[in-house]
Amino acid sequence: MKGFWGRLLEVDLATGAAHVLEIPEKAYRMFLGGRGLATYLLAKKYGEKWRLLDPLSPENPLMLLTGPLTGYYPGVKLSVTGKSPQSNSVVGSVVSSEVAVELKASGFDGLVLKGGCEKPCYIYVENGRVHLRDASDIWGLGGLKLIKKFHSLLKEDVNGEPGTPFVYIGPAGENRVRTAAVMSKLAHAAGYGGYGAVMGVKKVKAIAVKGYGSLPSIYDPESLSSLFRSTLRNVRERMKRFRQWGTTEGTWYTGYYLSSMPVRNWQEEWHDVKNFSHVGFELETWVKNPWADWGCPVACMKLSLVKREGEVYVTDNPDYEMAAYLGSNLGVFNPKETVLLSSLADELGLCGIQTGNVMGFAIELYEKGVLTRDEVGYELKWGDVECLARLMRDIAYRRGIGEVLAEGTYRAARILSEQKGVDLTRYAVQVKGIAVGAHGVRSRRDYPQPISYALSAQGGDHTSVAGFPVDSTESETWYAILDSGVVCMFTVLDDKGLLEYLNIITGWGLNLNEFYSIGRRIITLQRLLLSLGGPDAEWGVKDDDNPPRFYEPLPTGPYRGSSIGRDEVEELKKKYYAEIGWDERGIPTEETLRALGLGEFAPLLNQVRE
Amino acid sequence: MPIWILRDFSKCSSCKLCEIVCSLKHENMVWPEAARIRIYEIIPGLPVISLCVQCDDYPCVSSCPFQALSVGEHGEVLVDKEKCTMCGACVTACPGNIPRILPGKQGVIICNLCNGEPECVKVCSEMGYHALQLVSKPEGGVVKNYLVKPEEASTKLLVKMMGEAE
Numbered sequence: 001m002k003g004f005w006g007r008l009l010e011v012d013l014a015t016g017a018a019h020v021l022e023i024p025e026k027a028y029r030m031f032l033g034g035r036g037l038a039t040y041l042l043a044k045k046y047g048e049k050w051r052l053l054d055p056l057s058p059e060n061p062l063m064l065l066t067g068p069l070t071g072y073y074p075g076v077k078l079s080v081t082g083k084s085p086q087s088n089s090v091v092g093s094v095v096s097s098e099v100a101v102e103l104k105a106s107g108f109d110g111l112v113l114k115g116g117c118e119k120p121c122y123i124y125v126e127n128g129r130v131h132l133r134d135a136s137d138i139w140g141l142g143g144l145k146l147i148k149k150f151h152s153l154l155k156e157d158v159n160g161e162p163g164t165p166f167v168y169i170g171p172a173g174e175n176r177v178r179t180a181a182v183m184s185k186l187a188h189a190a191g192y193g194g195y196g197a198v199m200g201v202k203k204v205k206a207i208a209v210k211g212y213g214s215l216p217s218i219y220d221p222e223s224l225s226s227l228f229r230s231t232l233r234n235v236r237e238r239m240k241r242f243r244q245w246g247t248t249e250g251t252w253y254t255g256y257y258l259s260s261m262p263v264r265n266w267q268e269e270w271h272d273v274k275n276f277s278h279v280g281f282e283l284e285t286w287v288k289n290p291w292a293d294w295g296c297p298v299a300c301m302k303l304s305l306v307k308r309e310g311e312v313y314v315t316d317n318p319d320y321e322m323a324a325y326l327g328s329n330l331g332v333f334n335p336k337e338t339v340l341l342s343s344l345a346d347e348l349g350l351c352g353i354q355t356g357n358v359m360g361f362a363i364e365l366y367e368k369g370v371l372t373r374d375e376v377g378y379e380l381k382w383g384d385v386e387c388l389a390r391l392m393r394d395i396a397y398r399r400g401i402g403e404v405l406a407e408g409t410y411r412a413a414r415i416l417s418e419q420k421g422v423d424l425t426r427y428a429v430q431v432k433g434i435a436v437g438a439h440g441v442r443s444r445r446d447y448p449q450p451i452s453y454a455l456s457a458q459g460g461d462h463t464s465v466a467g468f469p470v471d472s473t474e475s476e477t478w479y480a481i482l483d484s485g486v487v488c489m490f491t492v493l494d495d496k497g498l499l500e501y502l503n504i505i506t507g508w509g510l511n512l513n514e515f516y517s518i519g520r521r522i523i524t525l526q527r528l529l530l531s532l533g534g535p536d537a538e539w540g541v542k543d544d545d546n547p548p549r550f551y552e553p554l555p556t557g558p559y560r561g562s563s564i565g566r567d568e569v570e571e572l573k574k575k576y577y578a579e580i581g582w583d584e585r586g587i588p589t590e591e592t593l594r595a596l597g598l599g600e601f602a603p604l605l606n607q608v609r610e
Numbered sequence: 611m612p613i614w615i616l617r618d619f620s621k622c623s624s625c626k627l628c629e630i631v632c633s634l635k636h637e638n639m640v641w642p643e644a645a646r647i648r649i650y651e652i653i654p655g656l657p658v659i660s661l662c663v664q665c666d667d668y669p670c671v672s673s674c675p676f677q678a679l680s681v682g683e684h685g686e687v688l689v690d691k692e693k694c695t696m697c698g699a700c701v702t703a704c705p706g707n708i709p710r711i712l713p714g715k716q717g718v719i720i721c722n723l724c725n726g727e728p729e730c731v732k733v734c735s736e737m738g739y740h741a742l743q744l745v746s747k748p749e750g751g752v753v754k755n756y757l758v759k760p761e762e763a764s765t766k767l768l769v770k771m772m773g774e775a776e
Contacts, residue, residue, distance in 0.1 A: 071640050074627075098626075098651075105642060144653070144768075151652055151761070162760045163650040185654035212712060214633075214641035225634050229733075232627070236737055243738070287771055290739075291655040292625035297737050299623045303655040305771065312772050316655075 001025050002219040003068035003505040004033075009108045009128055013058070013202055014115040016132040021112065029508060030597055033067030033109060034079030035092025036484035036522040041112075042083065042090055043525055043601055051534030051607070055085035055198060056176055058116030062198050064099065064167070064207065065110035067486035068505050071101045071215045072224065073498075074232055075491035076294040078103075078167070079110075079483060080182045080190035082198050086354070086408055086433040088537050089530035091193030091458050092483035096293040097184035098165035100486065105211030116202040120174075122150075123207045124158045133157050135205035142170030143347030144314060147186060150206055166208035170349020172396040173200035178408040179354035179395070179435075183346065185293070187301070187316035191351025192434060192461045194408065219507030227504060235491050236297040242490065243290055245278040246300035250320030252277030254439065255328060259559040260446030262329040262438050264382055265360035266429045266549045269440040270557025273333040281317060284335045291316065298490050306336045306343075313343035318352075321462075324438035325356025330363065331382025344389055348396035357435035358409045359391055362401065364427050370420060376401045409435050410537070426548040430460050432530065432539050437462020442550055443559035449474070450564040451572045454546050457526035463489065468572075470520070470579045471512075477519025484522060520580065521596040524588045528601060531587055531608040541585045544573055612685025612747035615647075615721075615728055617659040617756065619767060622741035624649055624657035628730035635729045643712055646721035647730050647742075650760035656767040658760045659741065661730075662687060662708050662721040663753040670720070673703030678718075684726045685747050691717035706757035 006028075008021040023037070031037045042061070046053055053060060065079045078100040084091040103111060106128045113123075117132070120139040124131040138149055146168060154160030165184075172180035173196030180196025181189035190196075218224055241249060252274075255261035259270040274280070282289070285306055290299035301316045318326065318338060326345060327338040345352040365371040366380035373379055377400050381387055394402030404412050413428035429436050431453045439447045439462050447465060455466035456476055464479040471477055473495055482489050485502070492498050499515045502508070533539050546569060553563040577584065581592030587609065590602050629645035637644050647661040664685045671679040671687060678693035679700060694717045700709045701718070710719040721728075734742040747753070 101642060147653065162764075163652045185651075187654065212643045213714070214637065214639050214644065217639065221638055225638075228634065229631075229736075232733070233736060288620070288655060290623045292623040294626045295630055296623075296625045297627070299625060299739075301655070303771070307773075314772070 002507050003072070003216055004028055005107050005109050005216050007108055008065070008110045008112050009125065009130070010112040010114060011123065011130050012115050013113055013117045013132070013204065016130065018130040023109065028068065030518065030521060032481065032484035032518055034065045034094070034484040034486035035081060035090070035480060036518065038063045038065055038079065038081035038092065039090045039522060039525045039529065043529055047604060048607060050529055050532045053083055054535055055083040055088065056201050058202055060198055060201070062113040062195060062202060063110060064103070065486070066100045066104055067484055068502060069485040069487050071104050071295070072218065072228070072505055073485070073487050073491070073501055074228070074235060075296045075298070075488035076100050077486045077488050078184070078190070079486045080195050081193070082195060084193040084195070085178045085197050086194045086410070087459050087530065088433065088533045089457065090526055091434070091461065092464070092480070093182070093190035093193040093195055094483055094486060095167065095182060095184045095190035096188045096488065097167055098294045099167055099184070099207065099209045101294055102165055102209040102211045104215045105213050106209060107211065107213055111207070111209070113202060113204060117204060120203050120205055122205045124154065124160060125209045126158070127210070127212055131158055138205055139174065140171060142349050143186065143343070146170070154208055160208065161210060164208050164210050166206050168206035169196045169199045170347060170396070172349045173197055175396065175398050175406070176200050177350065177396060177398065177406040178411065179351050179358060179406070180349055181351040183349050186314065187346050189346070189351055191353055192458065192463070194351070194354070196349055196351070218505045220504045223504050227501060231497070231501070232297045234493060238493060239298045239490065242298050242300045246302060246317045247320035248278040248281050248317045248323060251281070251323040251327070254320065254324070254446055258445040259443040259554060259557045260440035261324050262360070262429070262440070264331050265329060265364040265427065266440070267364070268556045269442060269554055270559070271328055271333060276327065276333040276335065281323070281335045285339045286317070296488070296491060300490060304339045306339045308340060313340045315339055315343040315346050318342035321438045322352045325353050329356050329360045329438070330388055332385060332388070333383070337385040340385060341388060341392065344392055348392065350392065350396055353437060354408055354435045355392065355395060357429060358395070358405045358412055359388065361409050361412065361427055361429070362391065362405055365416070365424065370416070370422070370424065371401070408433065429547040429549050431456065431545070431547060432459035432543055433537060434459030434461055436460035436547060440550070441546070442554050442563050444562070445559070450546065450569050451576060454544050454569060455573065455576050457523045457530060466576065468576070470576070471516035476523050477516050480519040480522040481515070484518070517596065521598060524580070524592060524596055525598060525601065527582065527586070528588055528604055528608065532604065544586055545569065612664065613723060613726060614664060614685065614745050614747040614753065615661065615723070615731055616743040616745045618741045619657065619659060619763070621739055622649065622657045622659055623739050624651045624655065625737070625739070627733045627737060628742060631729045631733045635724065643710070644715060644719060646719060650764065652760060652764040653768045656764055656771065658758065658763040658767070660706070660708070660760060663706065663756045664747060665705070665754055666751060669703040669705065670700035670709060673699045675699055682722065684723050686723040687720045688722055689717050689720055694718055705754065
């Protein structure tokens, strides 16, 4: 086996006992690692009982996985999965973290946490040896305070090396907020999926990993060395603008030029505030440029800092998604205030996308008089950073209106609709429990395919969008491969190059068809689990749709009047089902399952078709 | 003529490509712990670069009871793997705790400047970071001043950035 160790480390949190899960090479060949492998292991383990598994019970495993490309391909991502408390399927969430490399250097392809701890604890894994330690001193902390204190704690408790990488949760995860993220390095988040809450349920505050060994051996080391260097050079050349601006460029480009940026809960997608751009952020907030993670030639991050009323707020750029969701979507068009909100989301351990989405939803309801000052306790106003910070804290601590909003946009809309006796789901900009990423489809300039989110196995996740051709980098098969590989989408140039890399590492000699079959296999199995759903939400063919707002014409900007049509979406849906081998209700056919080597899951179809 | 790797904390992106190419060159595989250079990113975004500073008095060399260490033509510390027993005397003698002993690997690990053409400097410059640059070795004992404790240096960088005591 090349590029893998063939084993995962499984920790039973109730007892602290660790044991080795052997993974056969066939499973890697079929699913690669990360998102794919997690989906397979979860489907195999729970099968018909999937519907009953509550994502917010300790029973739900939390999986931190790597892939064959981890550590060898430039850049690094750790895959964070389990049953998602947002979609009730598997969401392959990724976060930049050197924990991925340390796991590989420990002789394991990943870490699986099962059950839960009785008291707050943290986990330190050294060369595969698991230490389960008391975390009461760091419980409640987030951001820089947590990072500094945890490093000292690691040194005192387990003689940990300075800078040992770790992932962690903030107060939001501790409070089981469904929009809580698994955090890394101050400003990085595995946000989609809501796995911060899964970690919180288990009472695991942080997971630190140190490995002293080498990464697993690979099939063709001679070719690897030169391919590594030429890939670095090519990516560096291609991504020069990213080095300077990161995705913050989108704050102007996607907003002003492409009309695809959420503004005030997606009521608009266009703005012309010149200073609300990468240049504005650079001039007002960036104190260090560039900043990168392990093995990255792109370096899309910059360190931002603002001071306000004696407090210092530090975060990354913010990247485009944060600038959009904690900026324009909340009516904030000011770099400093956006950095403040972004830093606060980091500190609380919240996914900025999901949280900025549900906040925008709440403010629109307030604007429309559905939510009142009596209910909220204070006024909710677009662009008012004080009330926005307060609302964000209330969500993280589940206080007042925050208790409902902490359930995420989809569930909050359901609960409030019931309470108010009116349908509020039309203001919920989400798909299958996942808030839509900050890329609109109405102008057809940014994400040009109207089914990008409607048919994604990960709902509104903008890093896993569906499209045509099905076997191409325009489609979710591709994103499934990236999240299973596990690689960062910003360091990958094309499919052929990535496949060559994979073959040099594994020696599998796959062709492009076989490569994309892996992607099809993964999303088909994710789709099967999505169709099973449960226990608190299930999805049918009607949910393969855009948020209602996307059918309203854009009211402002150069694409004023533009929207997508329901007929068009219906037609594309049918086409997509047919091409990928799902029936007219979007359920994978038995034939498709067998063709993809997923025959063992065919019995689940009976349950899905009920 | 002795050469030296100039290190600039403020330019370092913390990408750690230096660690990766170092282990690829010396070990033919990615093995972060076996890298002769190390980036300590204790405070995210504020990395501390750490590698042998080639002290003028080379305490590691004189401490070795087995004469396994010597100074090469570029001013680098050379390790004779045959003679090295990995006793740890050089680790203790080093004012920066730089040499490393790894289970399963013969010979203590110290930067040997890649025979005058350090791979880490090459990749850092190719990637346009320029946090590592090759210069002639500075005189006057200044090199030892670079032996900073990563934890302390990180805190100083943070205070510098935030503009006040934390």
